[in-house]
Amino acid sequence: MTSYTFKTYLADGREYFVYGEKELTKKDFPFPESLLELLYLDVWSLELLTKQMDRALLDLYQTKEDRCAQEILTLLDELAGKHIYFEFLRLDWMERLEQSRQNGYGDAPDLLPHKEIAWIPSNLDTMQKQILRLFAKALDIDGEKKSVQEKMVEYYTQAGDDTLNTFQFRPQPVNFEVIDSRTFTEVLYPNSIYDLIDFAVRECVKREVKLRVCKNCGRYFYFTGRTSAEYCNRTVDDKGRTCKEIGAFRAWEKKRSGDDLFKLYRREYKKRFAWIKAGQISKEGFYAWSEQAREKKDACEAGTLSVEKFGQWLKES
Numbered sequence: 001m002t003s004y005t006f007k008t009y010l011a012d013g014r015e016y017f018v019y020g021e022k023e024l025t026k027k028d029f030p031f032p033e034s035l036l037e038l039l040y041l042d043v044w045s046l047e048l049l050t051k052q053m054d055r056a057l058l059d060l061y062q063t064k065e066d067r068c069a070q071e072i073l074t075l076l077d078e079l080a081g082k083h084i085y086f087e088f089l090r091l092d093w094m095e096r097l098e099q100s101r102q103n104g105y106g107d108a109p110d111l112l113p114h115k116e117i118a119w120i121p122s123n124l125d126t127m128q129k130q131i132l133r134l135f136a137k138a139l140d141i142d143g144e145k146k147s148v149q150e151k152m153v154e155y156y157t158q159a160g161d162d163t164l165n166t167f168q169f170r171p172q173p174v175n176f177e178v179i180d181s182r183t184f185t186e187v188l189y190p191n192s193i194y195d196l197i198d199f200a201v202r203e204c205v206k207r208e209v210k211l212r213v214c215k216n217c218g219r220y221f222y223f224t225g226r227t228s229a230e231y232c233n234r235t236v237d238d239k240g241r242t243c244k245e246i247g248a249f250r251a252w253e254k255k256r257s258g259d260d261l262f263k264l265y266r267r268e269y270k271k272r273f274a275w276i277k278a279g280q281i282s283k284e285g286f287y288a289w290s291e292q293a294r295e296k297k298d299a300c301e302a303g304t305l306s307v308e309k310f311g312q313w314l315k316e317s
Helices: 033-039 043-063 066-080 085-102 114-118 120-139 148-159 193-206 243-278 283-302 307-316
Strands: 005-011 014-020 024-030 174-180 183-188 211-213 220-222
Touching: 005 085, 005 193, 014 033, 014 085, 024 033, 033 120, 033 193, 033 220, 043 066, 043 114, 043 120, 066 085, 085 193, 114 120, 120 148, 120 193, 183 193, 243 283, 243 307, 283 307
Parallel strands: none
Antiparallel strands: 005 014, 005 183, 014 024, 174 183, 211 220
């Protein structure tokens, strides 16, 4: 039996994490926020930490000194601040270190395998890619218009044997229990951080979470209301603006630019059309000009020609 608690469950559209030793911490997020955060975490930025831990573990195997264990604990604390899932890793390895300390660290290579730490970045990088493929196939609302069940069956029938590129579900250490006076649900007691990832992915599939790629940041976000949204609520710049705010501003700019563009085009069109009656231009000449003007206007709307250059062309044409 472990000396710590770490469990997670879902209730009322939120995910809850309860963890600690004597005093427990409880955190909650909208589901599936923790998984999406991990999905876009720069896992290779963790490599410095994991390499430092790897070296400290190898040193511990040889010297059996407490200073090595203390260095590992410090690094685990730092890693735990990177994502909620690493809180489990911290608690699990703290207990392993204490068990090994009581045995004079003689069992450290078996109880504290350094590769388990060293491989974290590469393992997570692989899983990120696998989950993105799964989301694109089964949960992206802009994908195929089939049921999630149909898309999952099709995906795993075609790609399930490709274990490198396809997410592999595994048995889960799950209980079914009372949470509070209103909640009775499945509760995960993970054996590894990969159990936490698996639990979140399968809940996304079971609940048929609706996902879309944000038009600003290019990352998946989930819907809690209307499915017409095109931008997520992630903060993306040093001014604290979200993709939704930036998207709204760009849409306004585009509309304003489009209005200005149409006014320029319409003004010149009407003026030159009047020239036909005045004998200042032939019908053939007017139609040739209007075709060129439409091409320039289309280029402007596509962003390959500026409004200023279009205006200058209108004046000089």
